[in-house]
Amino acid sequence: MRQVRIHGRGGQGVVTAAEMLARAGFIAGHEAQAIPSFGSERTGAPVVAYCRFADTPLRTREPVLAPNVVLVQDPTLLASDHPFAGLATGGLVIVNTTADAGEARAQAGAADVDATVITVPATSITMEHLGRPKPAAAMLAAYAACADDITLDAVQSVFRERFPGQMGEANAAAAAAAFAHVRAQLAPAASGGGREA
């Protein structure tokens, strides 16, 4: 089973990201489940949502306590929202930031945590393609770029299905750009990128 936790802020599409992730995982052949958390729905307030993939039907309804993957949609949550909490050993953390992985770790107080940290400027990529600060597609594409759980195609298709027309295409373009950004970062020849194991 793979467990994912998504941190973001109200209005950024955190719940949508979890649902889209479950749909993309299903397309990739997994059983999938998305569990949003809900508070008093306030724009800008921290929001957490969860997603699970497995090869057998998912039954549990408990929140994800020990994620293999954490997506941080807003870098200002690094210091306050404990995104590394409960992270499985060697887990993957993808942060939407213009900073590099070392800075992201430092902001989260996670300099020594056994994890792979990937950074991607998902907001600026999304602003360029979509014009609105809703970085979910870019974040999921970044995830697709560094793990086999989902594919870029699946991410693009679920956003096209959910937002038919121009908005779906813009999300798909943002996803492609974020995917390429992370793949370039991961390429062995890359230097000065944000990856840090």
Added chain:
Amino acid sequence: MREVLEGSMAVARTVARCRPGVVCAYPISPQTHIVEALSVMARTGELADCEYVNVESEFSAMSVSIGASAAGSRAYTATASQGLLYMAEAVYNAAGMGLPIVMTVANRAIGAPINIWNDHSDAMAMRDSGWLQLFAADNQEAADLHVIAFAAAEELGMPAMVCMDGFVLTHASDVVELATAEQIDAFLPPYRPTQALDIDHPTTIGTMAGPESFTETKYLQHLRFLDAAEVIEAWSDRFRQEFGREAGGLVARYHPDTLDRDREAPPADPEDLTVVAMGSVIGTLQAALAPLRADGVPVRLVGISAFRPFPERALRAALGGSRHVVVIDRALELGSGGVLTGCVGRALAGTRSRIHSVVAGLGGRPILEASLRDAVMRARAGGMRSLEFLDLKQGGVPVPRVGATEVAR
């Protein structure tokens, strides 16, 4: 077709395919997505030949449902929490008048303190209203139960609530396979009301009954309720034969080792501790108990699918020789104990059973697998009282464990 759908959407699409003639609802979290989706379908035509009525309150929503049903329409509504309480008077009337309205209750706590999250307090407050109360363990069952609910309610001339855990199910996305419109058309008979207001043949529905007949009326209502157990079982059996998956029924049995739902599962044994639960916590129990079974711990799981009528006989049959029972209760009778435990206790009267009530998940507190396993092990070791509160925090205002709360902030 298997697909990923939000629970509310799965329910809304299934309800639309049951072809209600009137949908009347007032939005309240966590039920809102269901009636929003139905209103969109009414506009797009996916929900055809249906009058979608906007009203100003839940009391009106149930009153319109009563009027629609009494006029001979298949009527549907949905609510939760304070909304259910606000319509309470009309809820009782719908049952007393024998009107087979189907209502989704997206289970939510009742204030004060105000709380929008999940527990079973709302449905439990209406347990004596004369409605069938069917509880969904997951989103597949939540959708499927609506088909069974319309069929059973209309055969019986009784209204039915389909209870699904608010947020935990309504707002979660899961892999589901919805019954198609064609399948439901073939399964669910068209609504033929046994009583309908007709201007050419005037009758009165819901007349006054004085002391000379009120007791007898309630006695007959009770007898009808006892018939309901068989009708629910029969429609659930038909559903399984038609759709190839289990939904509804009175009591859900689970395979001892795989914890899969399994109607052929043997009754529990005398050495077994049996956990009895209702709603979505069953899924968490399936996940939590499988490793205990693998370690050789004799523990079994029994789910209550129909809370009203309460399936005393089916519960005793599923418990078999097991006399040690832990009930996971999602609602509290203040000053008494867990609501479900009270019903289980009455069903097991005279069996010398040891029954523990574990009150869990009030107001959206997540129920953790580890906590459930700990409760089972403590009960087995003799270290559990008759009434306990799972993960009760003590000593001042607690700091939430990150990720362990529905709202980690």
